Amino acid sequence: xxxxxxxxxxxxxxxxxxxxxxxxxxxxxxxxxxxxxxxxxxxxxxxxxxxxxxxxxxxxxxxxxxxxxxxxxxxxxxxxxxxxxxxxxxxxxxxxxxxxxxxxxxxxxxxxxxxxxxxxxxxxxxxxxxxxxxxxxxxxxxxxxxxxxxxxxxxxxxxxxxxxxxxxxxxxxxxxxxxxxxxxxxxxxxxxxxxxxxxxxxxxxxxxxxxxxxxxxxxxxxxxxxxxxxxxxxxxxxxxxxxxxxxxxxxxxxxxxxxxxxxxxxxxxxxxxxxxxxxxxxxxxxxxxxxxxxxxxxxxxxxxxxxxxxxxxxxxxxxxxxxxxxxxxxxxxxxxxxxxxxxxxxxxxxxxxxxxxxxxxxxxxxxxxxxxxxxxxxxxxxxxxxxxxxxxxxxxxxxxxxxxxxxxxxxxxxxxxxxxxxxxxxxxxxxxxxxxxxxxxxxxxxxxxxxxxxxxxxxxxxxxxxxxxxxxxxxxxxxxxxxxxxxxxxxxxxxxxxxxxxxxxxxxxxxxxxxxxxxxxxxxxxxxxxxxxxxxxxxxxxxxxxxxxxxxxxxxxxx
DNA sequence: AAAAGACGCAACCGCGTAGGA
DNA sequence: CTCCTACGCGGTTGCGTCTTT
Numbered sequence: 023x024x025x026x027x028x029x030x031x032x033x034x035x036x037x038x039x040x041x042x043x044x045x046x047x048x049x050x051x052x053x054x055x056x057x058x059x060x061x062x063x064x065x066x067x068x069x070x071x072x073x074x075x076x077x078x079x080x081x082x083x084x085x086x087x088x089x090x091x092x093x094x095x096x097x098x099x100x101x102x103x104x105x106x107x108x109x110x111x112x113x114x115x116x117x118x119x120x121x122x123x124x125x126x127x128x129x130x131x132x133x134x135x136x137x138x139x140x141x142x143x144x145x146x147x148x149x150x151x152x153x154x155x156x157x158x159x160x161x162x163x164x165x166x167x168x169x170x171x172x173x174x175x176x177x178x179x180x181x182x183x184x185x186x187x188x189x190x191x192x193x194x195x196x197x198x199x200x201x202x203x204x205x206x207x208x209x210x211x212x213x214x215x216x217x218x219x220x221x222x223x224x225x226x227x228x229x230x231x232x233x234x235x236x237x238x239x240x241x242x243x244x245x246x247x248x249x250x251x252x253x254x255x256x257x258x259x260x261x262x263x264x265x266x267x268x269x270x271x272x273x274x275x276x277x278x279x280x281x282x283x284x285x286x287x288x289x290x291x292x293x294x295x296x297x298x299x300x301x302x303x304x305x306x307x308x309x310x311x312x313x314x315x316x317x318x319x320x321x322x323x324x325x326x327x328x329x330x331x332x333x334x335x336x337x338x339x340x341x342x343x344x345x346x347x348x349x350x351x352x353x354x355x356x357x358x359x360x361x362x363x364x365x366x367x368x369x370x371x372x373x374x375x376x377x378x379x380x381x382x383x384x385x386x387x388x389x390x391x392x393x394x395x396x397x398x399x400x401x402x403x404x405x406x407x408x409x410x411x412x413x414x415x416x417x418x419x420x421x422x423x424x425x426x427x428x429x430x431x432x433x434x435x436x437x438x439x440x441x442x443x444x445x446x447x448x449x450x451x452x453x454x455x456x457x458x459x460x461x462x463x464x465x466x467x468x469x470x471x472x473x474x475x476x477x478x479x480x481x482x483x484x485x486x487x488x489x490x491x492x493x494x495x496x497x498x499x500x501x502x503x504x505x506x507x508x509x510x511x512x513x514x515x516x517x518x519x520x521x522x523x524x525x526x527x528x529x530x531x532x533x534x535x536x537x538x539x540x541x542x543x544x545x546x547x548x549x550x551x552x553x554x555x556x557x558x559x560x561x562x563x564x565x566x567x568x569x570x571x572x573x574x575x576x577x578x579x580x581x
Numbered sequence: 582a583a584a585a586g587a588c589g590c591a592a593c594c595g596c597g598t599a600g601g602a
Numbered sequence: 603c604t605c606c607t608a609c610g611c612g613g614t615t616g617c618g619t620c621t622t623t
Contacts, residue, residue, distance in 0.1 A: 061591070061617090083608075099609075100592070135611055146611075151590060154613095158588090 058092040062101050066091055070098055071106050104145045111143030115152055123149055128172045 062070075073089040079102065082095030091098065104110075115123070119141060126137040134146035134153075141149065157167055 059593070081608080095608080096594090096610095097592075103610095104591075132612065147591075150612075155589060 057086070057094045057097070059097070062093075062105075066093065067101070067106055070101060074102055074106070100147075104147050107145075109143055110145065115144070119144065120152070120156075123153060124168060124172055125175065127153060128168055128175075 058066075069089050069091050070085065070093075073085050073091075077084070077088075082099040084095070085091060085098045086093055086095055093101070122141060123137060126140055130136055132150070132153075134150040137149050138144055138146040160167055
């Protein structure tokens with residue numbers, strides 16, 4: 023029965039029920055006979071407490087009838103459950119509780135009641151409010167919803183649970199998921215890419231998943247995709263919507279007419295521009311695999327873990343399939359897999375894992391092309407490298423780029439390694455950031471920006487080689503926040519950032535996600551990039567939006 | 582000091598479901 | 603089997619408080 027009917031009943035009871043004492047009924051009525059709403063008074067609380075003490079919980083509609091409260095049973099139940107229960111804990115959540123909530127949410131999603139069971143003395147409403155507030159705050163600050171260790175833990179849990187789920191992908195090296203789970207979220211886009219594989223031209227499919235993520239607001243996504251890949255879900259928004267209206271700032275295409283990206287990439291290879299293509303060098307392998315051996319489950323890439331989504335779980339967002347993401351982890355493999363929607367996460371995980379690994383490793387084994395590595399990536403890399411060498415002879419660090427890529431690919435990131443290396447924001451965050459931070463030099467077509475990019479990497483490289491020159495690094499950071507550093511967010515307070523101080527800290531420029539995701543290079547290059555590709559119908563009429571992005575980057579970078 | 586905006590919490594609303602008549 | 607009732611859950615809203623300008 024709906025609350026309306028419930029309320030109707032309440033009103034009926036109050037008004038005309040012959041079983042109700044007339045005097046009592048009149049007391050229950052507020053003016054025209056409707057039940058009272060709004061904040062509870064202490065007197066009402068006392069009445070309710072007294073009633074429950076006498077009669078126990080349950081049969082809440084009877085409370086109104088027998089206690090004289092002009093509140094509907096529903097309201098009484100809520101009041102009791104959320105405020106009057108004697109076993110309720112009062113006060114703010116402890117750090118332990120907060121961490122527990124985060125962990126639970128990573129596992130369960132928005133199952134507040136279930137989470138409340140795990141947190142004695144806390145109500146679902148309390149937890150929900152805490153989570154929503156926290157999520158909003160962190161999202162505003164561009165911080166990840168889930169800390170990396172929670173992601174990792176949940177991933178491990180899911181890995182274990184998924185080991186019991188049958189999947190047909192041949193690769194079963196689950197232990198290798200961790201090192202590359204940074205790429206999980208981009209694979210969110212794989213889902214859509216694959217789904218739209220026949221809808222979009224190959225040139226479109228050349229766009230790597232990460233590129234969608236990296237282009238602010240997922241604006242490249244047509245509605246058809248974007249609606250299911252809400253960017254706030256894909257990665258935390260750097261700024262509250264009130265500051266940056268997504269539709270205004272990032273709206274590139276509405277796709278409402280069903281044209282989708284075809285409207286913006288009509289037979290145009292977006293990456294015919296080498297520089298841009300270089301920035302998306304990973305795309306070749308993505309595409310390659312998209313065309314090749316991604317198992318069907320790859321279209322269902324989402325791991326069940328909410329931590330993987332790292333995100334905004336507000337289901338108020340118009341995410342068609344994302345609402346599924348509210349399901350607890352294990353539900354994904356069971357429920358979603360049966361209906362063609364995202365199914366067993368791990369196969370997907372793994373497929374992309376394998377995909378990424380083969381891509382990256384392939385870069386180090388370019389001399390032995392495999393069926394999975396057709397050499398397309400190497401060609402891009404080589405071309406990129408050649409261009410770099412020819413364009414900036416002075417820049418001996420240009421060779422750092424492939425090395426860096428190799429490093430990132432060859433690192434067997436496990437556990438805290440991942441935590442240290444991965445974008446603390448999330449696997450997504452890292453994946454997005456990794457594409458831009460690690461590959462940004464390719465994007466930086468101009469020698470000026472390229473220099474800056476390589477400089478950034480040089481600093482990183484330097485730090486990796488030795489713990490020395492710390493002061494140099496710090497000086498470098500002071501002048502140029504190195505968003506490409508994987509640990510640039512590690513100082514953030516994952517748990518209990520409820521104070522204003524934390525809020526302020528969260529809003530520090532260092533944690534700005536656009537800066538993190540796009541990097542300074544991209545910021546400085548945004549205009550140029552826009553100019554570079556504005557010849558395409560894709561951005562031509564909206565290239566001005568890149569100014570906004572530049573502005574965002576500058577503003578946030580200076581904060 | 583005042584106004585505007587942001588924030589967070591309490592409460593409400595709508596929907597789903599279990600159980601009984 | 604259908605309808606009714608009660609209850610629970612998750613999302614949303616309203617409003618008081620705090621912060622910023």
